Amino acid sequence: MLTKMTKGLLIAAVAATSMIAADKINGAGATFPAPCYYDWAYNYQKATHTRVNYQSIGSGGGIKQISERIVDFGATDAPMTPKELDKAKLTQFPAVIGSIVVAHNLPGVADEKLKLKNSVVADIFAGKITMWNDSAIAADNAGVKLPAEKIIVAHRSDGSGTTYVFTDYLSEASKMWKSKFGTGKAIGWATGVGGKGNEGVTNLIKQTPYSIGYIENSYKEKNNLSAATLQTAEGKWVVANKATFQAAVKQAKWSKKDHFYSSLVLQDGAYPIVAATFILMPRETAESNAEVIKFFDYSFKNGDKAAEKLGYIALPVETSNLVRQYWAETK
Secondary structure (H helix, E strand, O other): OOOHHHHHHHHHHHHHHHHHHHOEEEEEEOOOOHHHHHHHHHHHHHHHOOEEEEEEOOHHHHHHHHHOOOOOEEEEOOOOOHHHHHHHOEEEEEEEEEEEEEEEEOOOOOOOOOEOOHHHHHHHHOOOOOEOOOHHHHOOOOOOOOOOOEOEEEEEOOOOHHHHHHHHHHHHHOHHHHHHOOOOOOOOOOOOEEEOHHHHHHHHHHHOOOEEEEEEHHHHHHOOOEEOEEEOOOOOEEOOOHHHHHHHHOOOOOOOOOOOOOOOOOOOOOOOOEEEEEEEEEOOOHHHHHHHHHHHHHHHHHOHHHHHHOOOEOOOHHHHHHHHHHHHHOO
């Protein structure tokens, strides 16, 4: 039989446990937005004393963990289709905009000096172009010293939303790629070495001369890597910056009805590999969802500068307001 004191201690312990749970939000998923979410979480904890624990495990892991209700929210760069969301009983909204760059470790070639046609990028990652001095690369790079060295391709080894966005871009840019490899979070690569997360691919590129790989722009900026100049949908040369990202975002066709399912790759006049990254929440957990929403609402209002400093861009005001309407309608 429990004594009055023991009962009191148990009640206090349960209350303490509830308080800890209420002061902590758990999320997991995409590595693409992880630097931004870490910064937002740090500032949110300072302002509210609520800790947001985010695990950067890849979009595939994020979808799995939220589908199994292990975490309060999942994160994915590959948006789930309305049908997939209905099956998993999830809601979905965009959180921040980023871009993927084609980074390289080509000795003597500075950032943005190497030009790669979108079709050439597809041929490199398909293993059709294997040498840095190949005529298809040299044709657009007069004055750039291209070595007679083998190209070492670095790609993701895990289920990845970054891979989904990158292969979506390649499928739009190359009929060969679309028919042979297609779009997916994980594909059968023809060549190269794999790294886990954006972190793993970034490290492979840093450590491997003559390598090339695809990573989120903030990882390139943070690690002082060089990236190629690519092409817009119309074939104009373009670099990754805020203005060229925004040019893609302006053409987004967001819809609450479709849970914001949309692609931003290869838009007219824009950097070709721009993507939103998405948050997933269960439809049945109103209480924990309210805490997740508070975090992202605070970050939408206060996190723009932090996002841009890290190489992302914030959602346009019109989009963040649409997300707020969606939250209200899906409670």
